[in-house]
Amino acid sequence: MKTHKILLTGAGGQIGIELTARLREKYGRDAVLATDVQVSPVLEADGPFELLNVTDGAALEALFARFKPTQVYHLASLLSATSERKPQLAWEVNVNGLLLVLEACKVHRARLFWPSSIAVFGPNTPRIMTPQRTVIDPSTIYGIGKLTGERWCAYYKAKHGLDVRSLRYPGLISYAAFPGGGTTDYAVDIFFQAVQQGTYTCYLGPDTALPMMYMDDAIRGTLELMEAPVDALKTEEGYNFAALSFTPAELARAIQAQMPGFAMDYRLDERQAIADSWPASIDDREARSEWGWKPKFDLPAIVSTMLEGVSRKLAAEAR
Numbered sequence: 332m333k334t335h336k337i338l339l340t341g342a343g344g345q346i347g348i349e350l351t352a353r354l355r356e357k358y359g360r361d362a363v364l365a366t367d368v369q370v371s372p373v374l375e376a377d378g379p380f381e382l383l384n385v386t387d388g389a390a391l392e393a394l395f396a397r398f399k400p401t402q403v404y405h406l407a408s409l410l411s412a413t414s415e416r417k418p419q420l421a422w423e424v425n426v427n428g429l430l431l432v433l434e435a436c437k438v439h440r441a442r443l444f445w446p447s448s449i450a451v452f453g454p455n456t457p458r459i460m461t462p463q464r465t466v467i468d469p470s471t472i473y474g475i476g477k478l479t480g481e482r483w484c485a486y487y488k489a490k491h492g493l494d495v496r497s498l499r500y501p502g503l504i505s506y507a508a509f510p511g512g513g514t515t516d517y518a519v520d521i522f523f524q525a526v527q528q529g530t531y532t533c534y535l536g537p538d539t540a541l542p543m544m545y546m547d548d549a550i551r552g553t554l555e556l557m558e559a560p561v562d563a564l565k566t567e568e569g570y571n572f573a574a575l576s577f578t579p580a581e582l583a584r585a586i587q588a589q590m591p592g593f594a595m596d597y598r599l600d601e602r603q604a605i606a607d608s609w610p611a612s613i614d615d616r617e618a619r620s621e622w623g624w625k626p627k628f629d630l631p632a633i634v635s636t637m638l639e640g641v642s643r644k645l646a647a648e649a650r
């Protein structure tokens with residue numbers, strides 16, 4: 332088996348915590364270097380961890396020269412709601428940080444994974460079963476950064492032969508780490524509030540359908556994409572990547588089916604406008620046909636796994 336040396340940026344976030352654990356299981360703890368701009372006690376306890384700010388080009392280059400990664404998972408980012416509040420910082424981290432990572436991967440010939448998002452689409456994109464290639468006119472600073480990032484990745488692939496792979500993640504649902512300021516965070520928060528209080532006040536309206544995915548599916552899909560033979564991958568931009576779509580009202584009903592008495596009300600905030608500019612469902616046929624993508628978790632499975640996992644996590648924290 333080829334020896335891998337894997338570097339993650341932004342590893343202390345919602346995806347990085349679980350992806351690092353999975354990569355360490357698969358390739359061995361010392362083959363996987365987790366980095367983040369903040370200390371992560373969970374990651375430090377389980378293997379090599381270093382502080383790295385991805386906007387610091389000199390530090391990034393020194394780390395690449397020392398560690399010599401063969402694969403890089405570049406997760407460092409500000410999410411959608413935070414980006415709207417801090418647009419300049421969002422551009423600096425999300426776009427300029429990506430440029431530094433692309434350049435380092437080019438120099439050191441590392442394969443790169445960089446997540447795009449359903450936020451790449453915009454208000455004039457067809458909202459139902461959004462195709463891979465369509466009108467792409469993002470109206471949020473986060474989405475504009477994802478579109479710019481997709482084009483930079485395609486440019487490095489075409490111009491420099493860089494092996495860069497990307498997925499347009501939907502809202503991701505998990506309980507290991509809290510989500511970091513996105514528009515789909517309600518689909519995680521709701522489970523913590525359901526277990527702790529039996530009620531939830533949702534900041535999106537009851538009929539706001541959005542594409543979602545359970546984290547285990549997202550991690551498995553990410554690794555499958557990174558392991559796919561390069562010749563199979565014909566799509567140059569981020570792959571549409573889907574599992575299911577639901578509205579807040581549908582999620583509340585699915586929770587009530589397993590937790591009778593759960594109640595939800597609504598108080599909308601600025602995240603509603605962001606959600607309204609995104610697709611309601613995604614057509615991911617390219618991912619399915621080119622590298623065999625297939626999700627496993629449906630809504631009842633997500634609800635039972637989350638209710639159980641959140642209860643266990645809260646009980647462990649209370650001890």
Ligand SMILES: NC(=O)c1ccc[n+]([C@@H]2O[C@H](COP(=O)([O-])OP(=O)(O)OC[C@H]3O[C@@H](n4cnc5c(N)ncnc54)[C@H](O)[C@@H]3O)[C@@H](O)[C@H]2O)c1
Nearest residue numbers: 341343344345346368384385407408446448500502503511
């Ligand atoms: N979670 C989702 O639902 C979702 C959906 C679509 C796309 N994505 C994308 O996946 C990637 C990871 O998302 P996440 O949910 O894990 O985000 P998160 O906010 O939970 O984690 C991001 C991490 O990046 C770190 N970070 C921020 N600025 C940094 C910097 N300058 N240098 C180094 N690290 C820095 C943060 O400390 C944090 O640990 C992002 O590119 C995001 O856009 C996530």
